[in-house]
Amino acid sequence: MRDDTVLVIDDEPQIRRVVKSALQAEVARVLEAGTGDEGITIALAERPALIVLDLGLPDLEGVDVCRRIRERSSAPIVVLSARHSDQEKALLLDTGADDYITKPFSTLEFTARIRANLRRAQVAQAAAYLQPMTIGDLTVDLTARSLRRNETSIHLTPIEWELLRTFITQAGRTLTHQQLFNAVWGRAFGDPQQYLRVHVANLRRKIERDAVRPQLIVTEPGVGYRFEMPR
Numbered sequence: 001m002r003d004d005t006v007l008v009i010d011d012e013p014q015i016r017r018v019v020k021s022a023l024q025a026e027v028a029r030v031l032e033a034g035t036g037d038e039g040i041t042i043a044l045a046e047r048p049a050l051i052v053l054d055l056g057l058p059d060l061e062g063v064d065v066c067r068r069i070r071e072r073s074s075a076p077i078v079v080l081s082a083r084h085s086d087q088e089k090a091l092l093l094d095t096g097a098d099d100y101i102t103k104p105f106s107t108l109e110f111t112a113r114i115r116a117n118l119r120r121a122q123v124a125q126a127a128a129y130l131q132p133m134t135i136g137d138l139t140v141d142l143t144a145r146s147l148r149r150n151e152t153s154i155h156l157t158p159i160e161w162e163l164l165r166t167f168i169t170q171a172g173r174t175l176t177h178q179q180l181f182n183a184v185w186g187r188a189f190g191d192p193q194q195y196l197r198v199h200v201a202n203l204r205r206k207i208e209r210d211a212v213r214p215q216l217i218v219t220e221p222g223v224g225y226r227f228e229m230p231r
Contacts, residue, residue, distance in 0.1 A: 004049035004118060005029040009039030009065065010080065011058050015103075019052055019080070022107040026114060036060030043069045050118055053097070055081040055088075063095050070096030076117040076173065080105070086222035090176050093223065098173040100223075119229055120172025133168075135216070136230045138207060140168065147207075159184060160203045167217065167227035176224040200225060 004027045008019045011034050020030045031046060033039035036057040043051055051069060055062030066077055076098040079089075089100045098117055101110060132141040139148045142165050147154040156164065162184040166175070175183075181192035184199075204211040218226045 005031060005046060006050045006052065006114070007031045007033065007039065007043055007046065007048040008052045009033045009036065009043075009057070010052070010054035011035065011056065012054070015054070015080070018107065019110070022111050023114065026111055027118075034058075036062070036065040039065060040068050043075075044072055047073065048075055049121065050076045050078065050114065052078050052080050052114075055079060055083055055092075063092060066092060066095050066097050074121075076121050078114065078117055080110075089223050090178070093174055093176045094178060099226075100174060116172035116228065118172075120170065135168070140164070142168065149207075154206050156203070156206065159199050160206070163199055163203055164207070167225070168229075171227045171229040174220050174224060174226045178224075180224060196225070 006023055006027050006029070008016050008030060010016050010019070013034075016032045016034075020032070023030050027049070031042055031048060033042050036059050039051075039053070039057075042048075051073075053062055053066060057065065062079065062081070066079070069075075069077060077096060078099045078101060079092050079097045080101050080103065082103040084102050092100060098120070099113055101113060132139060132144075132146075134140075137149055138154075140146070145156070145161055147156060147164075163180070166180060166183045177192035177196055180196055185195065200217060201211070204214050204217055208214045208216055215230075216228055218228055220226055
């Protein structure tokens with residue numbers, strides 16, 4: 001069991017019970033809030049390691065709760081909602097959410113996504129020091145721009161390096177096409193999906209064991225990509 005605290009903001013007691021039960025073996029403590037205001041208050045006071053946020057709250061829009069928490073906290077925010085619109089997913093992710101799980105959900109997938117987001121937060125913190133790291137059979141040094149598979153050096157273009165840097169420092173988080181476009185190219189014009197399709201495919205060919213069935217750079221259809229850090 002980890003020593004993390006997770007906050008669940010959902011107005012349905014039965015959903016909070018399911019989430020709490022699913023996470024009992026994963027984290028030390030699960031806090032609950034039934035409204036947006038209560039959730040914001042607890043999030044800022046308790047500083048949880050991760051927040052599970054429902055969109056259908058009785059007092060505030062979920063996107064507003066997400067925005068207000070993100071202004072004061074860098075903890076991963078995992079949205080849990082019955083809404084399935086790709087546009088809404090992209091809006092939440094652009095607002096500051098890190099992942100999006102739709103109801104009804106598998107508790108097995110849910111706990112796996114929670115673990116991935118907690119790992120991402122740890123990796124992001126470690127990456128702030130820009131130390132070399134091992135990802136499966138890859139050794140990556142972001143500072144020296146060195147990438148090796150076992151003893152073989154892998155050459156990346158400057159764009160591929162920026163993509164890889166963004167993916168690694170945000171591992172476990174679903175990034176929208178626009179977020180990746182802004183992080184790598186830093187411009188407000190152009191077609192993000194068109195640019196990314198080419199460069200992500202090239203990066204996959206270099207770092208994935210099987211680029212046709214990628215295990216590291218996972219596509220989130222209609223939304224963007226997620227980098228899965230091997231356990």
